[in-house]
Amino acid sequence: MNKNEIKIFSPATVANVSCGYDVLGFCLDTIGDEMVVRKTDRKGIYITKIEGYDLPLDATKNVAGVSALAMIADAKPNFGFEIEIYKNIKPGSGIGSSSASASGSVFAINELLGRPYNKTQVTDFAMKGEALASGSEHADNLAPGIFGGFTLVRSTSPLEVLQLPTPKDVYATIIHPQIEIKTSDARAILPKTFPLKDAITQWANLGSFVHALHTSDYELLKRSLQDVIVEPHRSQLIPHFAEVKLAALAHGALGASISGAGPSIFALSKGIENAKNVEKAMRNVYSKTSIAFETYVSKINTEGIREI
Numbered sequence: 001m002n003k004n005e006i007k008i009f010s011p012a013t014v015a016n017v018s019c020g021y022d023v024l025g026f027c028l029d030t031i032g033d034e035m036v037v038r039k040t041d042r043k044g045i046y047i048t049k050i051e052g053y054d055l056p057l058d059a060t061k062n063v064a065g066v067s068a069l070a071m072i073a074d075a076k077p078n079f080g081f082e083i084e085i086y087k088n089i090k091p092g093s094g095i096g097s098s099s100a101s102a103s104g105s106v107f108a109i110n111e112l113l114g115r116p117y118n119k120t121q122v123t124d125f126a127m128k129g130e131a132l133a134s135g136s137e138h139a140d141n142l143a144p145g146i147f148g149g150f151t152l153v154r155s156t157s158p159l160e161v162l163q164l165p166t167p168k169d170v171y172a173t174i175i176h177p178q179i180e181i182k183t184s185d186a187r188a189i190l191p192k193t194f195p196l197k198d199a200i201t202q203w204a205n206l207g208s209f210v211h212a213l214h215t216s217d218y219e220l221l222k223r224s225l226q227d228v229i230v231e232p233h234r235s236q237l238i239p240h241f242a243e244v245k246l247a248a249l250a251h252g253a254l255g256a257s258i259s260g261a262g263p264s265i266f267a268l269s270k271g272i273e274n275a276k277n278v279e280k281a282m283r284n285v286y287s288k289t290s291i292a293f294e295t296y297v298s299k300i301n302t303e304g305i306r307e308i
């Protein structure tokens, strides 16, 4: 017997991970949204409550509604769904706020339907919602949220997601300056073409990063966490980016870069003590400014979205 209601935790995620623009991502554990989804007699998708941030209740204007509508257009159930969203992830944060909603609704509906879709198909529906926020279909936040751990999106059409291993001692530190950068704006500022020599550097680093995850080679992980394509352009949108990155590296981070489209900055470290030292160092930089900020230290969440 399928359930009528489900409550889920939909975690924040870090996309790009320095060397993997639009393809690489990982899942966080200490911050995420909660959602309640229930079956209702009236057909369609109804967002009945949003707490935390001011977002549209209209299902066609909310990423959670758009992905859910795509799923029910395919599944054609003879009932509908009500969605309540309890947002903790600020929209425009760079830690996958829109992705958590777009993937959370379809994860929950799939559960209530008795899991007719596999994780790749769920991600595909979620991409329809994510496209509303960013202006293009990308799955580098959605895939780690739905699959858990580190993921690589080999292709979005057709969608192919590779689940990568998570070395057991890797922790993430995030600093989120409380300014908003819309993903669509941060995408629009990127050049359309790049020098071949930069592309070579980037794909060498991406390949090495994936190899480092498979072999738990922390030194290689460190050398691979470089972004010569996107970071030089987007870092200009983030106040004190260079200082935060330098501070993180000086206090033991394996690497640091922009989380998603920013303004959040992430670092990866070996061991939770290093990750906490990095958090302190990042906080020190922003404490000297008038910009409000939040920080998080998190293990890599290998489960992804979960029922609570």
Ligand SMILES: Nc1ncnc2c1ncn2[C@@H]1O[C@H](COP(=O)(O)OP(=O)(O)O)[C@@H](O)[C@H]1O
Pocket (backbone or CB within 6 Å): 055, 056, 061, 062, 063, 064, 085, 090, 091, 092, 093, 094, 095, 096, 097, 098, 099, 101, 102, 132, 133, 134, 181, 182, 183, 184, 260, 261
């Ligand atoms: N359920 C939702 N959660 C978050 N943002 C949403 C939602 N529905 C629509 N949006 C819109 O998506 C944009 C935020 O997405 P985006 O710029 O990708 O930020 P983030 O990096 O935090 O995902 C905002 O314009 C917001 O109004």
Ligand SMILES: N[C@@H](CCOP(=O)(O)O)C(=O)O
Pocket (backbone or CB within 6 Å): 013, 015, 016, 021, 022, 023, 093, 094, 095, 096, 097, 098, 099, 138, 140, 141, 183, 186, 187, 259, 260, 261, 262
């Ligand atoms: N690859 C995308 C990722 C956007 O992530 P978000 O968390 O900022 O929505 C991009 O870099 O544009």
